[in-house]
Amino acid sequence: MSDNRRIAEEIIEAVGGQENVLSAAHCATRLRIMVKDKEKIDQVKIEDIEKVKGAFFNSGQYQVILGTGTVNKVYEEVTKLGVGVSTKAEQEKEVAKSGTVFQRAIRSFGDVFVPIIPALVATGLFMGLRGLVMQEQILALFGMAPEDISENFILFTQVLTDTAFIFLPALVAWSTFRVFGGSPIIGLVLGLMLVSPSLPNAWNVAGGGADPIMFLGFIPVVGYQGSVLPAFIAGIFGAKLEQRIRKMVPDAFDLIVTPFLTLLVMITLALFVIGPIFHTVENVILDATVAILDLPFGISGLLIGSLNQIIVVTGVHHVFNMLEISLLESLGNNPYNGIITASIAAQGGAALAVGFKTKSAKLKALAMPSALSAFLGITEPAIFGVNLRYGKPFIMGLIGGGIGGFFASIFGLKATGMAITVIPGTLLYLNGQILLYLLVNVIAIATAFVLTWMFGFSDKMLKENKSDIL
Template identity: 80%
Template sequence: MSENRQIAQEIIEAVGGKDNIVSAAHCATRLRLMVKDKEKIDQVKVENIEKVKGAFFNSGQFQIILGTGTVNRIYEEVQKLGVTGMTKGDQAKEAAKSGNAFQRAVRSFGDVFVPIIPVLVATGLFMGLRGLVMQEQILALFGLTPDDISQNFILFTQVLTDTAFIFLPALIAWSTFRVFGGTPIIGLVLGLMLVSPSLPNAWAVAGGDAEPIKFLGFIPVLGYQGSVIPAFIAGIVGAKLEQAIRKRVPEVLDLILTPFLTLLVMITLALFVIGPVFHSVEEVILAGTTAVLELPFGLSGLLIGFVHQIIVVTGVHHIFNLLEIQLLEKFGNNPFNAIITCSIAAQGGAALAVGLKTKSKKLKALALPSSLSAFLGITEPAIFGVNLRFVKPFIMGLIGGATGAFLASLFGLKATGMAITVIPGTLLYLNGQILLYLFVNLVSIGVAFALTWLFGYTEKMNEQTEKGSNVA
């Protein structure tokens, strides 16, 4: 029997056998199993299988971290052993039906915003690069000053940095229709209507250069450039309305009447009801977020830096996407990124300490790559494969993250984008903040590493874990 076939067999047995597995799927690094009874899973046995770098139950799936390349081979062997395969997307849809209402809502929220994030990452990188080339010190290397920069060049950079946020409602409405069962192109057109040039521009209204149109003397109507929540709510309502209309319209008229009625009703609701109401809600959320981030004496960093990775463990951290998008749209910067970067780096520091201190070859082979993954912004292998397994390293990582984030808040670090952190995140701090950014990350890693080395890990803890004992 090949090694991968043996590993696949051991995994199946450890999760309760083939009869307990509903389906199997995989992503880039994890084997995802939907099971009938998660109580039959032997977590410790799974984690001690060769090549397994950690395992956890999340989003209705038992996810086993195997690593790039390896997961494909193990998945093939699992299928050959009689387990039903399923695409990750189809399995995610089935898994989405599990959990309480709040968990399902947060998953849907994440499904809407995750596809949009890459273009916002690109926008943030464009902002960072513009900040770099516009610095006087950099221009001086070429014998230039800011006054020498062509207006055409500045216009070009504005196309790169502003477009995604100008048409953000279109992106959100498109994605929301897609997630909630509507026709994405109808959502896209609805979103574009919300930023129509025929309406007073939202930024011009905010700057006092334009006035909203008043319908019935009290309903303000304007464009929603850069707005998030109105487009999100309009997308949900619109998708459900489209489904209801489609059920009632004769098939022969569906192509004409369904999009016509959906867009007519929804743009009316969006401009006269959803927009005014939820734009006010959006302003309240933004004000609350800003108030927390502006707490004095670095308290915001201390608080968020400590709890962020705890929230990541619960799986509801996608809700922060809304806050970061709002910050970028409103202020053109994102102080939240620097804070959570420290919490991510610190978990990598804790895993690194475990990897360097342990005498176990298996644990070392798991912890060291996991720490590198965290330094690249992905903490799941470090958290679920190493730190939470022993509990104390995770806590030391929380303390390290809070320490670095405290300094990031004191220094007023602000990213030009979102969604990339730690080493890749340096690209968001090229506008004169790079040295302080590196410093707070090194502090986070150093504190977490030192605390874990001194107090967070012993070989006895690893021996107890392998035997299935509680090491907390």
């Protein structure tokens, strides 16, 4: 019997057997199991299974952290056991019915923005590469100066770096329609209407080069290039309106009437009501965020770096995707990224200290890969598998994140993109800040490592902890 087969069998047995499993799915790092009765789950037994890096119950799903690659192999064995399977999307439809109103709202928010992130990651990398090749020192290696760069090359780089933000409302509206049950293509068209070239360009209006169109003498109408919140709110209302219209219209006329009425009503509301109101709200949120990030003496970095991973544990961290997108669109950079990178790196440093200090072969085999995962930007294995299990390492990681965040703020780190951190995140700091970025990571990791080694962990905790690893 293969190891993965045995692990699959042990997991199913520990969650109450096949009769207690409704379905199984997986994401990049976790096996997601929907169970009939969560009281039948043996948490201690689950955490004692080889290759399991942690497990927790969240909004109708029991999520077993296995790590990238491993989760695919174990899931394949789970399906061979005859367990009911479903896609992650199908499970999300079920879990959407569970949890508090706040939890469901945050989950929907994440579902909207997570699919957009890869495009913004690529855009950020393009910005970083452009910043690198445009540096005088780099150009000098090829006997060139900035004025030698052709206009056609600049135009090409602008296509790479500006397109996603120009059409951001289209991406947001498309994804929002998809999540809230509308037709994604209608959402896409609605979003494109919000950035129609027939409307005054938002950036030109903001720069004083154009004036908004005034309807009824007091309603300013502009394009919403780079805007997020108006498209998000319009997407929610549009998806619900489409559903309502579709129920009322006879099937023979659905293809013509439903999209016509949905787009007519929603672009009217979006331009005259939703846009002006929520663009103002968006600016207020952005101004407040910038004000917090601009707090003197590194206070913002200390606070955000210390608290970020607590927010990750609660699962509401997807809220900040919108803020990072707004920062990139408005400022052209992302000062938030360097701070949260410190918080992520520090949790890896704490897990690394546990791995080095423990004499337990199994805990060492769990902690070391978990630390590596954190250094690649994924903290769940380190948090749920090691640091939170023993408590103090997690706290030491929070302290390390605060110290690292403090220096990120003091140094004024500004990423060219979002969503990648620690080692992969170096690509976002090819704008001349890479050495400072590396220093911040080293400070965060070293602080968490030393504090965990000295005060945060000893093998005595293995016996004291209910889910001890021996």
